[in-house]
Amino acid sequence: MYVAVKGGERAIDNAHAWLAEERRGDRDVAELSLAQIREQLTLAVNRVMAEGSLYDPDLAALAIKQSRGDLIEAIFLMRAYRTTLPRFGYSAPVQTADMACDRRISATFKDAPGGQVLGPTFDYTHRLLDFKLAADGDVPDAPAAPPRAEPTPHIASFLRDEGLLQDEPLSDADPVDITRTPMSYPAGRAVRLQSLTRGDEGFILGMAYSTQRGYARNHAFVGELRIGKVDVALEIPELGFAIDIGEIELTECETVNQFTGSKTQPPQFTRGYGLVFGQSERKAIAMALVDRALRWKELGEDDLGAAAQDEEFILSHSDNIQATGFLEHIKLPHYVDFQSELELVRKLRREAEDTVATQVQEAAE
C-alpha cells in the first residue's frame, strides 16, 4: 500500500548536514578565514553590506562564507540579522562634502578643485586573466602621496553657484524609514532613494541601462563620482550634541542631466543622485540614472510609459530578497491548488468533448 511521504524533519536535518559539508568543500584545501574574505573579496563584501543595509564588513564576510559565495543568500542573512538589532537612534546626515576621497572623478570638467583622483579602479586595466595571480599573489607596494588635507568641494556646487544646476528643495523633515513603515505610493524621493540604495544591483543596472537606450532617455553626465570615508555622527540626547561614532566608506554619484526648462523655469541642468555603502560605483551610477528617470513628474517631463519612469514598478520589484523569496517559493508543494486545477481542467475537457460528440452526432443525422 502507498504510504504518504513522511519524515520531513529527518530529511531536512540531513539536507542541512550535507549542505554544511558541501560548503566546506575538499578538506585538504585550507579553510577560508573571514579576514581573507573581508580583505580580498572586498567588493563582494561591499555589495552584501549595501543590499543588506548593514555596514559591518566582518558580518558580511561571515555571510559570504556561510552562503558559499551566493551573494543574494548572503544579503538575506544580513537582512535577517539586521532586523533583530535594537535601534538606538538615527545618525545625523553624513557630510559627503567632507569625505576623505580615495577616488574622485568628474566627466564634466577636465579639472576642478580637488583634482581628478583615479584611486583603486579597474577602469583602465586590460581585462586579461593574470595567470601570475594563480601562482603567487604577492604585490609590490603602490606609490603613495600625502592625502589632501582640506575637503574636496562637490562639482555640483560650482554649477549651482552659477544657477546652472537646479537646487534641491531643503527640508528638515524626518524622512520615512522604509524598514519601519510599509510602502505606499506615491512614495516620494526620500523613500525612492532608500529603496534604490538597497535594491538589487543587477535590477538597478538594467533599469538604468534601459534609460540610456531610449526608454525615457535622459542623457546623463557623471558630474562627479567620489569614493571615500565619511564620519558618522549621532546626537546623544543626554549630551545635547552630536559625537562621531565611527566612519564608513561610501560611493556617491551625482549626474548632470539635460533639461530644457519650462514656462516657469529658465533652462537649467538637473541631477540624479546615487549613494551606496562601500566602493560600489556601478551601483551608485545606475542608482543616479534611475533616480533621475523617476523624477519626471516633479520636473514636468512627459510620461513616456517607460519602466524606469514607473515608481511603483521599480520600487516593488527592486528588492532581491523579496524577489528571490517569492520566485523560489514555487518550489514548495502546491498539490492542493494543483489538484483543484486538475479537477477543473478535467471537467472542462469532459464538457468540451461532450459538445463535440453531440455536434458530430447531429451532423451524422
Add this chain to the structure above:
Amino acid sequence: MSDYNFAYLDEQTKRMIRRAILKGLAVPGYQVPFASREMPMPYGWGTGGVQVSAAVLTPQDRFKVIDQGADDTTNAVSIRKFFERTAGVDTTEDTRCASVIQTRHRIPEAPLSADQILVYQVPIPEPLRFLEPRETETRKMHSLQEYGLMHVKLYEDISRHGAIATSYAYPVQVADRYVMDPSPIPKFDNPKLDMAAIQLFGAGREQRIYAVPPHTKVVSLDFDDYPFDPSKADHACALCGADDSYLDEVIVDDAGGRMFMCSDTDYCRTRRDAGHVGTAEEAA
C-alpha cells in the same frame, strides 16, 4: 534559545503587528498595511503568517502548522521547529487540541471553535491584482467598492469555458463590503470561511494583514444562474473512506495508477483511529 525574544520578534514589533490585526478585525476583509520585518525564512515562504503567529502566540498556546493540509510537509516542519525553538510553545498535530493553527493552502476539515485562531500564509493579498497590477489603482477600487472588473472576469470565464475557471484563491466578499482573497485554498474550503474561530491573514512580502472575525458573513462571488460550486474530486479517501474531505491525488505506479487520499492528514488519521477504512486498507 534565549538569544531572541519570545517568538523571535521584539515586543515593539509585535505591538505594531497586533495593532494591524485589531484594525483588520475591526474592518473585516480590509488589507491593513504593516511594516513587515525580514524574517529568517524567505519571503514567500510564510513570513506573513509567521509574523502574525509570533504576535498572537502566548506561552500557554498549543501550536499546529499545516501546509497543503499536512503536518509533515517540509515547510510546515520548518515553521513548527522555528516556534519550538524561539517560543518554546507546545506543538500538536491534533486540530482540536491546537489553540493557534498556521496554515498554507487549506482550512482543516474538523470544525474550529471559538477559542482557536487560524493564521493563513498569503502570497498575494490583493484579489484584484491579476486584473490590475497597480496597488494605487486597486486601493482606489476597494475604497469605492468598485468590483465590476472582478464580475466581468468571472463572466468572461463563463462565456469562454462555460464555468467560472477559478479553482483556488476563489474571491469572496466579506461582511457585504470588501472583496477578499482567501489565500490559495481550494474553493472546496470557501464555505468554511464563515466559522467560529478568528481568522487572520498575513502577507509578509506584500506588507498586508487582514482578518475575518468569528461568524462573519463570507460569500463566494457568483451569479444567480451560475452559483458557486465548491467541488472536489469525485472519490472517497482510499485510507479512511471519507467522502466529505478534500483529496490529494497520488500517482502510485508506472502505469499512471491513481489513488486519492485526504489532504488533511490529522482528519484522516483521526478517522482511521476511530475504525474507518478505505478501499486501500480493505485491499491490503
